[in-house]
Structure formats: C-alpha cells, structure tokens
Amino acid sequence: MEHDLDHTIALLARTPAALNALLRDLPEMWTRRNEGEGTWSAFDIVGHLIHGERTDWMPRAKRLLQSGETQPFDPFDRLGHVRESEGKSLTELLDEFARLRSENLDELRALNLRQEDLKRRGRHPALGVVTLSELLATWAAHDLTHLHQLSRVMAHQYRHAVGPWSKYLGVLQCAGHSSS
Amino acid sequence: MEHDLDHTIALLARTPAALNALLRDLPEMWTRRNEGEGTWSAFDIVGHLIHGERTDWMPRAKRLLQSGETQPFDPFDRLGHVRESEGKSLTELLDEFARLRSENLDELRALNLRQEDLKRRGRHPALGVVTLSELLATWAAHDLTHLHQLSRVMAHQYRHAVGPWSKYLGVLQCAGHSSS
Numbered sequence: 001m002e003h004d005l006d007h008t009i010a011l012l013a014r015t016p017a018a019l020n021a022l023l024r025d026l027p028e029m030w031t032r033r034n035e036g037e038g039t040w041s042a043f044d045i046v047g048h049l050i051h052g053e054r055t056d057w058m059p060r061a062k063r064l065l066q067s068g069e070t071q072p073f074d075p076f077d078r079l080g081h082v083r084e085s086e087g088k089s090l091t092e093l094l095d096e097f098a099r100l101r102s103e104n105l106d107e108l109r110a111l112n113l114r115q116e117d118l119k120r121r122g123r124h125p126a127l128g129v130v131t132l133s134e135l136l137a138t139w140a141a142h143d144l145t146h147l148h149q150l151s152r153v154m155a156h157q158y159r160h161a162v163g164p165w166s167k168y169l170g171v172l173q174c175a176g177h178s179s180s
Numbered sequence: 181m182e183h184d185l186d187h188t189i190a191l192l193a194r195t196p197a198a199l200n201a202l203l204r205d206l207p208e209m210w211t212r213r214n215e216g217e218g219t220w221s222a223f224d225i226v227g228h229l230i231h232g233e234r235t236d237w238m239p240r241a242k243r244l245l246q247s248g249e250t251q252p253f254d255p256f257d258r259l260g261h262v263r264e265s266e267g268k269s270l271t272e273l274l275d276e277f278a279r280l281r282s283e284n285l286d287e288l289r290a291l292n293l294r295q296e297d298l299k300r301r302g303r304h305p306a307l308g309v310v311t312l313s314e315l316l317a318t319w320a321a322h323d324l325t326h327l328h329q330l331s332r333v334m335a336h337q338y339r340h341a342v343g344p345w346s347k348y349l350g351v352l353q354c355a356g357h358s359s360s
Contacts, residue, residue, distance in 0.1 A: 005351040007207045014202050022198035028186045042189035062235075118221040134343035141338045145351040154191075155324040161183035161244040162319035162321050171325040174354060 005113060013105055015143040016098035019150075020047060024094055031090055035156050035176070042153060045146050046093045047081030053100035055080065057139045058107055064122030064132050065111070072123040076135040108136075152176065183317040185293060193285055195323040196278035204274055205351070208329045211270055215336050221269060222333060225326050226273045227261030234282035240285055242310050244302030245291075252277075252303040254328065288316075330354065 023031055023042055031042040040048070060073045069138075085093055118133035155171040166172050203211055203222055211222040240253045265273055291297075298313035320327070335351040346352050 003338065004207075006211065007209050010207050011210060014206065018198050018202035021201045022194050026194065027184075027190055029184065029187050030191060087284075103340045113336060124344070130343055130345070134341065134345060137338045137341035138345040138349070141335050141342050141345070141349050141351070144331045144335040145349045148328055148335070148351040148354065151324045151328040151331065155321050155328070158183065158317045158321045161314065161317035163310055163317075164304070165310070165314060165318040165321070169318070169321050171321070171328040174328065176350060 003118070005118065005134045008107060008136050008140045011140045011149065012143065013100065015049075015147070016094070016101050018147075019049075020098065022150075024091060027126065029157060030154050033153075033157050035153055040149070040153065042150050043085065043090050043093065044081055045150050045153075046090065047085030047099055048078075048141070049092060049146060050097050051077070051080035051084045052139075052142065053097065054084075057135070058104045060122070060135055061108070061111075061132060064120060064130075064135065065117075068073055069121050069123045069129055070124045075086060075125050077156070138149045149176070183298070183313045185298065185316065188316050188320045189285060189288065191281050192281065192323065194263050195229075195327070196274070198276045198327075199229075201280065202330075205213045209337060210334050213333075213337050215333055220329070220333065222259055222330050223270050224275065225266065225272065225333075226277055227265030229323070229326060229356070230273060230280060231260035231264045232276065232319075232322065233284055234264075237315070238284045240302070240315055241288070241291075241312060244300060244315065245258060245297070246311075247274075247302070248335050249301050249303045249309055256303050316347045329356070 007129050023046070034041040034044070055074070056076050063071060064074055088096075113132070118136070119133065120132045121129050122132070122135070152171050152174050155169065159166060159172055162169065162172075203226070205265045212226070214221040230331065235254070236256050243251060243253055270274075293312070298311065298316070300312045301309050302312070302315070331350050334355050335349065339346060339352055342352075
C-alpha cells in the first residue's frame with residue numbers, strides 16, 4: 001500500500017472530531033484512569049496529540065524541506081504532554097487539539113506538495129534517513145496507534161466488570177506492544 | 181472497578197457519533213480494506229455492531245429478565261454482519277447503527293433498572309451463568325474492542341508507508357488477540 005497524501009489528510013482531518021464525539025463530557029472514570037502506574041489515560045493521550053501538533057509533525061516536515069538530511073529533527077519529548085495539559089480540562093484539550101490540527105492541515109495543504117516532494121529526505125535523530133512521505137504517513141498512523149491505545153485503556157476499566165466475557169474481548173488481551 | 185450503569189450508557193451513547201466522525205466519507209482505502217483473507221474491514225465492523233444491536237445486547241437483557249437461568253441466550257451469529265451490510269453503503273450503515281443504538285438505549289433506560297436488578301442472572305450458551313451487570317458492561321467493552329480492532333485494521337493499510345517508524349507504532353505490533 002503506497003502512501004497517498006489525500007488519504008492521509010482525510011484521516012488527519014477527522015481524528016479531532018472522532019475523539020471529541022467519544023470523550024467530551026464522558027464520566028472521568030473513562031477519561032482520567034489509566035492502566036497502572038506510569039501509563040496514560042485518555043486525558044494524557046489527548047495532551048500527547050496536542051504536543052505532537054506543536055512540536056512534531058509540521059515542524060519536522062518544514063525542517064526536512066528546508067534542511068534535507070543535513071540537520072536532524074529535534075528529538076520529540078514523550079513526556080511533553082504533562083506540561084501541555086497541566087491545569088486544563090479535557091474539554092479544553094479537545095478544543096485545542098482540533099484547533100491546532102486544523103491549522104497544521106491548512107499549512108500542509110498550502111505547501112502544495114507534489115509527488116516528487118514526497119520523496120525528499122530528512123534525518124530522524126534515531127531512525128536516520130526518512131522521507132517526507134514516511135513522515136506524513138506516520139502522522140496518520142500515529143493517530144491510529146493512540147486510538148488503539150485509548151480503546152484499550154478505557155476497556156481496561158471494565159476488565160472485571162465483564163465477568164466471563166473477558167476471554168471473548170480481544171482488547172483485554174492486548175498488552176500494549178511498547179508504550180502505546 | 182465496579183460496573184456503573186450510567187457510565188455504561190454514557191459510553192454506549194457516544195460510539196455511533198465517534199464512528200461517524202471518523203469514518204463518514206473517508207476514502208474507501210481506509211474503510212473497505214481489511215488485514216487479509218477472512219478478516220474484517222471498518223465497513224464489516226460497523227455491520228457487526230448493527231447486528232449486535234438487533235440480536236445480541238437488548239434481546240439478551242430481556243431474555244435474562246424474563247427467563248433467568250432457565251432459558252439460555254440465543255447464540256450470536258458472528259457472520260451476521262454479512263447479511264446486515266449487503267448492498268448498503270457505509271453511510272447507510274453508520275446511520276442505521278446510530279438509530280438502532282439510540283432505540284436500544286431508550287429501551288434500556290425505560291427498564292429503570294435498580295442495583296438489585298443488575299445482579300439478576302441468565303445463561304449464556306457457552307459461558308454459563310452470567311449477570312445482567314456483566315452483560316451490560318460487556319456491551320460497552322465490546323464497542324471498545326471493535327474500536328481497538330478498527331484502529332488496527334486502518335493502521336495496517338500504512339504498515340509499509342510509514343517506513344522505519346513502524347517499530348515505534350504499537351498498533352502495528354498488535355496481532356489481534358483472537359478475531360477482534
């Protein structure tokens with residue numbers, strides 16, 4: 001499956017509304033609990049997505065287009081969401097995510113990227129050489145990895161409540177595969 | 181974590197809008213592709229959720245309240261979604277899921293279940309004795325298991341497009357844990 005920029009944008013544009021429909025005004029039992037010490041709640045996940053909008057995807061795309069492989073991307077702070085979300089409500093985070101995502105997609109569309117631009121290369125601080133196409137595809141897949149995580153974290157809260165059905169629910173067998 | 185009926189209803193009420201926000205008018209690359217032969221696409225998953233609204237959750241709750249442990253639930257047809265979705269568009273399925281879920285939640289609320297009702301017992305054809313509380317908690321967790329599956333199926337479409345980032349994306353390490 002090749003990367004298709006229109007498909008990527010179509011997905012990226014929908015994630016904020018999907019999270020909003022799922023999470024807004026949902027009881028905190030679902031949104032503020034995690035899977036145990038050092039793990040993330042739905043609230044933390046939205047904070048992480050916001051931090052990515054500010055420091056990860058478009059800043060890296062612009063670095064790649066400006067500097068190619070010569071200047072690596074800045075490392076991403078996986079704990080940056082803690083500062084992003086301090087003192088804020090989930091409602092505020094959902095609004096902020098929607099606004100930042102919309103602004104970033106406006107900026108992405110304004111680049112008018114052509115097929116040959118997508119082949120341009122930059123340097124990831126750990127992964128080495130990557131293409132713009134890979135970076136943008138990852139932006140979309142990263143939304144999905146956190147939707148996957150979010151559904152698992154929420155399902156975890158009913159792990160015991162479902163009684164014997166737990167063995168039929170795939171999400172309750174998911175160990176998380178790394179941190180997300 | 182105890183089961184809380186209000187929390188269950190809050191989640192169940194939001195799933196149709198969340199799926200609608202994510203999937204409506206999304207390119208078919210995301211919604212009609214699966215993970216390989218015999219697996220489900222996002223389209224199939226919505227069809228399965230519809231089939232559950234018709235034949236699984238409320239029919240089982242009513243059977244339990246009417247017959248207790250004496251008459252087991254009818255077995256659920258895990259391929260029932262094929263008939264549900266035949267000849268329909270994803271837009272039609274999303275509308276149908278929202279309508280059926282709303283009707284079922286109206287019916288659930290009208291039962292005015294008290295705490296002691298939630299302890300009442302019925303019989304699952306394979307799992308044996310289960311409580312109404314477990315059945316209703318499972319209805320909510322089942323939404324989440326399919327949101328988990330959906331995000332994995334969609335991410336699978338970009339498995340190669342993300343290049344070296346694949347090792348950072350937990351959803352791409354998820355093997356599915358049973359069929360969903």
